[in-house]
Amino acid sequence: MLTERQKFILTLVIHEYTRTAAPVGSKNLVEQYNLEMSPATVRNEMAVLTDLGYLRQPHTSAGRVPTEEGYRYFVGRLLRETELPDATRRMISHQFYQTRHDIDEWMRLAASVLAHQARAASLVTAPHPERARLKHLELISTRGRQVLMVLVTAGGGIHQRLLTLPEPVQQEQLSETAARVTQLLQGKTADEVTQMRGQLHGLDEDVVDWVVEDMNQADSLTSGEVYLDGLTNVLAEPEFSASSEARRALRLLEERSLLYDLLSRTVLNANIGGVQVLIGGEGAWDELRQCSMVLARYGAPGVVTGTLGVLGPIRMSYGRAISTVRFIASLLSDMVAESLGD
Amino acid sequence: MLTERQKFILTLVIHEYTRTAAPVGSKNLVEQYNLEMSPATVRNEMAVLTDLGYLRQPHTSAGRVPTEEGYRYFVGRLLRETELPDATRRMISHQFYQTRHDIDEWMRLAASVLAHQARAASLVTAPHPERARLKHLELISTRGRQVLMVLVTAGGGIHQRLLTLPEPVQQEQLSETAARVTQLLQGKTADEVTQMRGQLHGLDEDVVDWVVEDMNQADSLTSGEVYLDGLTNVLAEPEFSASSEARRALRLLEERSLLYDLLSRTVLNANIGGVQVLIGGEGAWDELRQCSMVLARYGAPGVVTGTLGVLGPIRMSYGRAISTVRFIASLLSDMVAESLGD
DNA sequence: TTTAGCACTCTCAATATCAGAGTGCTAAAA
């Protein structure tokens, strides 16, 4: 158990290190923050914190740097959660409500705001149904045997696909089929639809097959866009000027399969509203050894959910990141809820 | 006018420099390529090329580095266009034809293949109608007064938007309205639609207004996604290890407004099938001073077109980049043509 | 016209030096 003063000093060291990215020494700390104690006292406390594994010295006779353990303690126990300033929140909300009601646009905006506010790279995944349920189906003749199938799922997801029919079909007949199938399958999941095949035949049957295929695809986690922004923010950080570390981290964001793996293993079991903090890859992701992520889910629990978060250097400002992520997540949840109808 | 030998040496210098990223000296060149002449001869020729502005010396008594002018000469006159190996082309085609017929998926795949083949960052913009023409309109009730409007334009573009009506309307009535409006406006551009307002009233009128708004948005160049890939490829290049240069270049790709400006000023007046090469920003784009881009348009001329290309260091392999860009552009053109019906 | 020879230049890596910042310990002060 740390004394109050030790907690205080740990906080200060972390704060100072986030600011300067350089090991922080006792004398410096006392001067910077006008502490009421001598550097020697600070040194003693620092020695204790070092023994406990919360700080470490890059070399004998250098200042102290927070360890990952130190950050975890800080984030878990010392960081008092703050909210974004009222003005900022209003400004951000305003931007969202000004946007056309277009999911795509929301995602982009969310990524952009996250990146700016947290001054880090940001990622946002589109809201994703727990199990896609059909809301509406449309078949649109393009030319000859080509047909564009547009599938709307509950929650507002849209999936399109170009089909080639065995023989040309009039638009009118296509519309009828679409209407019939919509009627029949509305509100059903892919699995439920699969069970009620056999009662169908001809064009309808083929269409239903395609619908199932599309909905299964929609169900798979790896579908859908990931919106990134602010990648250059993380490149600007001094610890990434060596660039090879930066590459590894950015590759994680670029390589969708890696990213999905990460998201599915961490954030999927989190609650809506809860913010998860991943410090230094938590030993599991080598690419993130130099990075931290702050992640949250948003959406309507059990219906559609998405993930969003930021990625920055370990010495990122967790306070700012967490409050931003939390706010944007709740904002997006509201937007989604509203678009579902309320 | 250069002698054949000078052209040959320029080519070799460029080749060697792309390979090693270090200034290339006469002796080294002779050894590497088993030239039938002495280093002194090569030195003399290099001196001529330097006088002509095609090579330069970073410092007295260092090897030679190609200037931008040198690259331009090379790309314009010396580079004999090659095609990707047959096997590679078949493999890539195969990947495309295996994909669901989903524009989104194609774009992603194109970006990915470009990045891999050219070993550079890639960008692909979705095909964009010269002037969007309405193909189909759908109105889908979500709940209460919320209505999802789905608008399909000729060329397969899909735009969605969430509307709030003044009062609840039944799905049935919405479908009727949608069908009516589709009937009326099919094949029309936003401008043409605007001219025929006044003949309408009630819900129809509102819907038409929204359609016009959406189609105008679709017309504006800045709409639509830009697909990026392989950003980490360019970070891996030694000239960007200093990272601040890399940041500037990547910012161009991230900041959509900058990117659109670039694309609109360069590639929009290019022909389909033509590949444009931008070397060192051509003096106009400061962010690209250290970079080159190889760009092309694809699509059906006069109907829908998109842009794609790669971004790499100035010393990228232009041969590989150009042949890849050309191939993918023609492939995407085929895909688009096919999806338009043929 | 080409090439061998040579003096000269410039970079880059390795090495040495040194001020500055920080530490831990001890002993005195509170």
Add this chain to the structure above:
DNA sequence: TTTTAGCACTCTGATATTGAGAGTGCTAAA
């Protein structure tokens, strides 16, 4: 018992020095 002043010691990072290596341009011979 806790805090602090003092001090010897350590390590880094900036700066300067040096020397090998690579490359050049020029001249004169082939």
